[in-house]
Amino acid sequence: VNPKQAASEKAASYVQDGMTVGLGTGSTAAYAITAIAARVRSEGLKIRCIATSHASEELARKNGLIIAEWHRVSRFDVTIDGADEVDPAYRMIKGGGGALLREKIVASSTDREIIVVDQSKLKPSLGAFPLPVVVVPFGWQRTRDRLEAMFGCEITPREAVNGEPLVTDDGLQILDLHFGGPLPEVDTLEATLKTIPGVVECGLFTGLCQHVIVGHLDGTTHEFFPGDPFTF
Amino acid sequence: VNPKQAASEKAASYVQDGMTVGLGTGSTAAYAITAIAARVRSEGLKIRCIATSHASEELARKNGLIIAEWHRVSRFDVTIDGADEVDPAYRMIKGGGGALLREKIVASSTDREIIVVDQSKLKPSLGAFPLPVVVVPFGWQRTRDRLEAMFGCEITPREAVNGEPLVTDDGLQILDLHFGGPLPEVDTLEATLKTIPGVVECGLFTGLCQHVIVGHLDGTTHEFFPGDPFTF
Numbered sequence: 001v002n003p004k005q006a007a008s009e010k011a012a013s014y015v016q017d018g019m020t021v022g023l024g025t026g027s028t029a030a031y032a033i034t035a036i037a038a039r040v041r042s043e044g045l046k047i048r049c050i051a052t053s054h055a056s057e058e059l060a061r062k063n064g065l066i067i068a069e070w071h072r073v074s075r076f077d078v079t080i081d082g083a084d085e086v087d088p089a090y091r092m093i094k095g096g097g098g099a100l101l102r103e104k105i106v107a108s109s110t111d112r113e114i115i116v117v118d119q120s121k122l123k124p125s126l127g128a129f130p131l132p133v134v135v136v137p138f139g140w141q142r143t144r145d146r147l148e149a150m151f152g153c154e155i156t157p158r159e160a161v162n163g164e165p166l167v168t169d170d171g172l173q174i175l176d177l178h179f180g181g182p183l184p185e186v187d188t189l190e191a192t193l194k195t196i197p198g199v200v201e202c203g204l205f206t207g208l209c210q211h212v213i214v215g216h217l218d219g220t221t222h223e224f225f226p227g228d229p230f231t232f
Numbered sequence: 233v234n235p236k237q238a239a240s241e242k243a244a245s246y247v248q249d250g251m252t253v254g255l256g257t258g259s260t261a262a263y264a265i266t267a268i269a270a271r272v273r274s275e276g277l278k279i280r281c282i283a284t285s286h287a288s289e290e291l292a293r294k295n296g297l298i299i300a301e302w303h304r305v306s307r308f309d310v311t312i313d314g315a316d317e318v319d320p321a322y323r324m325i326k327g328g329g330g331a332l333l334r335e336k337i338v339a340s341s342t343d344r345e346i347i348v349v350d351q352s353k354l355k356p357s358l359g360a361f362p363l364p365v366v367v368v369p370f371g372w373q374r375t376r377d378r379l380e381a382m383f384g385c386e387i388t389p390r391e392a393v394n395g396e397p398l399v400t401d402d403g404l405q406i407l408d409l410h411f412g413g414p415l416p417e418v419d420t421l422e423a424t425l426k427t428i429p430g431v432v433e434c435g436l437f438t439g440l441c442q443h444v445i446v447g448h449l450d451g452t453t454h455e456f457f458p459g460d461p462f463t464f
Binding site: 070073074104105106108109140142143145146190191197198201 | 282302305334336337339341369371373375377378401402422423427429432
């Protein structure tokens, strides 16, 4: 069993009839979308969804899920998404999949953000994984310079397969900040980043996770809630 | 004489041979672009420019100015732009023209940001003019709701002539926050706005003006520098 699949199926069990559901992006979220759609079909649940990327929306539609219009959605009951790192304070780095901006917009309007991971994503501190920062294409080279001057770490533009800067679903670009160790000033880092004009969002998520589900290779899962230590 | 034109011509006199020049957006900036181009033609100045909107870039090219590529520009020597309000601390509200994001990106890499206004734009405090906030289209209705909950003021989406939400040169949208009086907590307002995912930038410019030129109806101008009171 894939640990992410086992945990995604557990996460999908929290979706109930009548709910508005946020759909994450990435390989883990894809398992969750498939699992939610299977429940909708087998149990006749009536739910509506908003996806955090074109890719997830396409997968959801293909599996028969109903995509809602934003002007009819005020809150999400549940959102299921993955993460690249989760620390003991339930802070996360997200954005390896490039959808962090939409993921954060949805997470910040969600009552129960369920984060599905395998055990390797639980870290004593964040920062071994590069921190993605979404930037405006106009003048992005100068935004990169200012981030470099601010943090002194290596910064690489996220590239598409053709070697050009990747353009996100929102027409923006991503710079990966390689801290290579614990993030500096993690409590104020997001605000500091956003003082630079051209910075739109960053992949540091704080206070946006209400539930963690960890999948294991044997198909079992563990569930954790903010305040719980990660113990098995 | 149009006061903005007189002041724009004075501003253009600060452009020197060899400079990298930022071009603002709006009616005032258009006068400045025309005046800079006239000097380039008559005096043979060699300068290169980056414009803060497609409209300004088009006007600049039409007038024979050379548009630089961002990867060859590290700083701007001079940028000339307009403003909707300027207060005695040289803070500004900009963005009536919808280009505030690019204007702020350029201003924040500029050594001498020259702001050209007529006398009516000098205000004891900012906020009678609506504060524009640039937002990501994805979920903008929820971003608006969160701004409303935060400030309790009327918020209107900037619209194009067809009544649809205006899409900026960066593919983003603008919400106008109608405080109708002095901005609340002006020193922390920008950081507070940017805590909301989906907020990209705001039209409050702090510490980004190095020189104000005020034009008068009789064609005269007054020049002011941060620290100077606005007296005639």
